[in-house]
Amino acid sequence: MLAWLDRRVVPANARRAEEPAGTTYGDRLRISLGGTSTGALLKAVDRLSDAQTERWRGGLSHADYLTVLLTLVYVRACLPEEWKRILSESRRPQFPHSGQLLVRILARSVGRELGDAHERLLLALSQNLGDSRVCDIVRLLDDTGPVDRAEHAQAGERLLSRYSDLVGRRAGDFFTPRAAVDVLATLVADGSDDVASVHDPFVRAGELLSAAWGAVAQAQGTAPRASGAGVGEHPLALAAMNLALHGVSAAHLVPGGTTPSAGTDQERQSFDRIVTNPPFNVRLERPVEEGHWRYGSPPLHNANFDWLQYAVTRLREGGRAAVLMPDIAAFSANPSERRIRAAMVEDGAVEAVIALPAQLFTTTGIRVSVWLLRHPTGACDDILFVDASRLGSLVSRTRRELTPDETRRVLDAYRAWTAARAAGRVFAGAEGLSRAVPVEAIREKDYVLSPAFYVPSGEPSENRAADPADLMALAGQLTELDERAREADAAVAELLGRYGL
Template identity: 40%
Template sequence: MEDLTGRLVSRAEIARLAGVRRPAVSNWERRHPDTFPGPVSAGESGTELFRAAEVANWLDRRVIPVNARGKDEPAGMTYGDRFRAGSGASTVASSRAVDAAPLLRVVERLASDDTLLPRGSVPLPDRAEMLLALIYLCGSQPRMWSSLRKLADHTAHGPETAGLRQVIAGGLPTGLSPSTVQSWQGREQALADAVRLIDAHAAEDRGQYVRAFDLLVRKYAEEWAGRAGSELFTPVSVARTAAALVTPTVDATEAHDPFCRAGEMLTAVVDTWTATGSAASIRVSGAGLPEFSLRLARLGLGLRGHSSAEMKPGTTAPSALTAPLGRKVDLLLANPPFNVRGAGSAPRQGHWQYGPPPSHNANFDWLQYAVDLLSPGGRACLVMANIAATSANRRERTIRSAMVEDGAVECLVSLPPGLFFSTGIPVTLWILRAPRGRCDEILFIDARALGEMLSRSVRHLPDHEVAAVAREYHAWRDAQATGTAYRGRAGFSRSASIGEIRGNGYALAPSLYVSPAPVEGSAPDHHARIDHLRDELAKLHEEAARIDAAVESILRRHSA
């Protein structure tokens, strides 16, 4: 195998070895000028040349989208792996991809191959739960898996194989749902084949099972897109961004997600902890609905060593809880339902310290609940529809301004569109802290220009962009801790004083505070543009207030 050290390549060679068109390389250079390797020399024809090793290392951070992978390329393969394969080089990174390929390939086959289990013969949720259960058992329960494998090796026409479902259910933290047990009745041969196929490609590293499990969850999220149930999932890159922002800031003893969906937020926190060697000693808890998503969350956490995580049924609005958590937590991450109705006629809740939210929208029910659960020094990160940051509804604006003045709001991050499989609603991350009675400034990060397309309609944040967002927040916190000035980044981040926030009527959209990056070769005056945007925002606030008043009037008439 050829060593890339010392080898130089042109842009055309980079495109050929990475399996992309020539303009894609120019796009990488233009979009990532701070990280893409620079040219080191020019050839005889004047063509710029790059160090192949540096290019390969940069491409290692870019996973090949599913619609761009070749027939024999496994999930998780990067453009760096493809670049090395094309150049005949062998490295640790490409070896990892090869080692992971058998298990990931078999998982992809089980998820989508109609020859093993004809599509539609088992409902999608029941198929997902069973296959995820097999990955969990093979990766974390060796004794149970050994028994299951022996049972699967017997004839499919005897009582042994007919008991496969019962053995699988017995090895899980909460068993299998009755519908899954029923759906697989009469399909024991396919189930036994799945067990043997996974066993034949078993991996020694539990991390490979975590990757396989996450791959299955993502594939089912894609397949669910547009159907009832697609709201069960949180995009992995959104969860990783939330975890990267707040997990390193707190010396936590517990992380909690009050609406855990399929567990993506909590598993992202555990993965962050694992990287620092502290995951095993920290408590994990959550709540959610329906029971199916709770089962997926338990399996994902169990595969990561948190099989005793406290996971309970939840609600779509905290004001509807019959049994609140009852304790403070250090970390809270959540992707609660967007813009859903509250509990209606619920009496005033203890966590409504800033005022009762409107009954037609639970956004500020969730935000106040998160603040109320935080221990001193704790942090929360919630995914919110953008409207929560600028809503002109009288109650929501009152709550938002009170949260700001009490120092409960620390940072807002606007994310790019297209991150969710199930909705096009643009979202913002709210970083909250335990109130301290005052507010000096709030950090605003405008990350709407980030992200890469996974498909024609779905975007994700690659790891280096997740790190860039988190790095900006931590730099601001470090500046606060040391009393030094925080400069921010033009077009990306800025810290706004409480006076400026008051002047904007407590509207918290990052676009109001982060000026566009200057265009090279020009020196535009942004003040006129900002004034124009403020005028437009004021008009929108007035219109929103009129609509909110009309909605409340209609709701009062119908509830009378």
């Protein structure tokens, strides 16, 4: 019955004064029964952030307007007393309808929870609103009636998604793909018991930290502490609101950097669980001092093993981490990276490597892998390899997603392996998907950790032109040479610039 009513929109001439456009008869029935108007807030947010954006954003850029709108949704959900104050101000008959004034009130309302940086940001944005009718936005959001926290969280995700679309290629530095979030969060939470802390040292918009926090809380029945670090005051404020909308209201977020060896993150604290999608293949600002990390200094041109060693070093005894890495980290021929990779394997720090499909990110087709790490045990017996690179399907011309069933297959492979180990049984693996490999075989492959090296594809081929391992090694060498060529080009351009050429 409700499903049928949800498909019937109340006509404009039949809507009540408090009902926004798009209200269904299902929404009306839920409210009459004391429930929430499911979907009403989402419909209002869609109107405000898409079709009618130009009507309200004044002199703000579209992205800055979305920041203001997300802040309003956050206050409505998480700061009810402040929301009542803002709503009261917007309804005053003598209110001059100044968007600037109302957003200044909004800024002061969130300063205590989100910090001075977000308050300063909103105060700066208010200068560009002029006579924009922000009061109408407030009333429209409030007129959606009773809305639960889950719908507020959905509204926040929708606004962040639109923000991602607007920032274009920079979105790759801001968001983690949903498929990767689901895999990392569930893997790191599996078997959680007495987990007190979850940390993301490169928190982006908080999507990975909130998912991991929620998965751990669900697995063990109690909520852990959440913390993270990020680059830039604006992204940190967006992350704080996103986390709060998902129930992580007390997350401790601090400024961080694009490389962890700088030591700005969390004052060398340790954690039970770490999840992160750090920036890929970034150059270190300066050489890492010998002895700074457990397994040696990473090369200056690439911070991938700076991040991997950070995760291992910051784990408490019994702790586990899930780190998203570009595929090249698993088979790079760079001597420093190979040495670190070998030391991590021999020390028992690497538990599993899972290859995900290409094109998960909106802005790049790069292939990525999940490194499942643990507090070092001092010795390695075997490592699980899962090759999910052939899974997924295109949802657009450039982007691929994993279905829930495919994600479940990956997680089931990991759980079957851990169950076999606990029972002292040999893990059979699944053809074309998973295999447990003893450390002796990994040594023979010179510590290459790409699942493609160890998991047979299960597809017969009569004409094999080359061994996949050889092709992978060549690809790694070509990638490194390409990186060095770009560095050389940049150095030459700088020298030419000095002489005005």
